[in-house]
Amino acid sequence: DQQVKQNSPSLSVQEGRISILNCDYTNSMFDYFLWYKKYPAEGPTFLISISSIKDKNEDGRFTVFLNKSAKHLSLHIVPSQPGDSAVYFCAASGRGGTSYGKLTFGQGTILTVHP
Amino acid sequence: DTGVSQDPRHKITKRGQNVTFRCDPISEHNRLYWYRQTLGQGPEFLTYFQNEAQLEKSRLLSDRFSAERPKGSFSTLEIQRTEQGDSAMYLCASSLVRTGSGANVLTFGAGSRLTVL
Numbered sequence: 439d440q441q442v443k444q445n446s447p448s449l450s451v452q453e454g455r456i457s458i459l460n461c462d463y464t465n466s467m468f469d470y471f472l473w474y475k476k477y478p479a480e481g482p483t484f485l486i487s488i489s490s491i492k493d494k495n496e497d498g499r500f501t502v503f504l505n506k507s508a509k510h511l512s513l514h515i516v517p518s519q520p521g522d523s524a525v526y527f528c529a530a531s532g533r534g535g536t537s538y539g540k541l542t543f544g545q546g547t548i549l550t551v552h553p
Numbered sequence: 554d555t556g557v558s559q560d561p562r563h564k565i566t567k568r569g570q571n572v573t574f575r576c577d578p579i580s581e582h583n584r585l586y587w588y589r590q591t592l593g594q595g596p597e598f599l600t601y602f603q604n605e606a607q608l609e610k611s612r613l614l615s616d617r618f619s620a621e622r623p624k625g626s627f628s629t630l631e632i633q634r635t636e637q638g639d640s641a642m643y644l645c646a647s648s649l650v651r652t653g654s655g656a657n658v659l660t661f662g663a664g665s666r667l668t669v670l
Contacts, residue, residue, distance in 0.1 A: 442595075444595075447593075470655070470656040470657070471656075472656055472658070474661075479663065480663050481557070481644055481646075481661030481662050481663045481664055482596065482644075482661045483661070484658045484659070484660070487655070487656040487658065488656075489655060489656065527595050527596070529595070531656070531657065540586075540598050540601065540609065541596075541598065541659060542598070543595030543596050543597070544595050545593065545594055545595050546593075546594075546595050
């Protein structure tokens with residue numbers, strides 16, 4: 439039962455253009471959503487998060503949008519840079535108790551930004 | 554503090570052998586997590602500790618797996634009688650959980666890759 443899905447295994451974008459990575463979830467109890475970036479031979483590193491009470495969170499070139507009714511979130515990177523090339527994971531967690539901090543990850547999307 | 558450290562980074566073993574991985578979390582963090590990642594998939598939750606107490610275990614964690622966190626510091630993950638299906642990247646993460654805080658951001662180590670022949 440894949441509760442968090444990233445349906446695009448890969449995305450290729452030209453430097454300077456916008457990268458849009460998508461994520462869908464099925465569990466309505468999820469309360470926090472996070473994006474992690476992973477380079478080869480390294481562990482995932484935190485990028486940005488959003489609470490379910492918001493529909494947008496921005497941090498520099500990175501913006502996450504949340505559509506609760508559609509159970510969909512997206513990560514926008516603008517402008518994209520070659521150093522952004524990595525695997526991007528969407529993750530979700532519940533609020534409080536043992537579900538807090540226990541992340542459910544999507545399968546990941548490989549982003550390649552061409553110079 | 555240099556982040557979350559994991560050792561060894563790579564382990565090749567024969568089926569049936571026991572292996573142990575160690576994780577040293579960020580010192581001020583009170584939670585420690587173990588995840589497993591297989592090729593083409595995202596990390597999957599295995600277990601987590603709040604200080605020295607193991608609070609939850611996934612159904613993925615069979616009886617052959619055991620995790621400890623003595624004294625609430627480093628943690629070990631042992632796999633007994635390894636099987637080829639255990640081949641994966643084992644990721645450790647830690648976080649500082651405060652009451653009423655926002656998203657619990659986990660800091661991951663680089664992982665320990667296990668290959669079972």
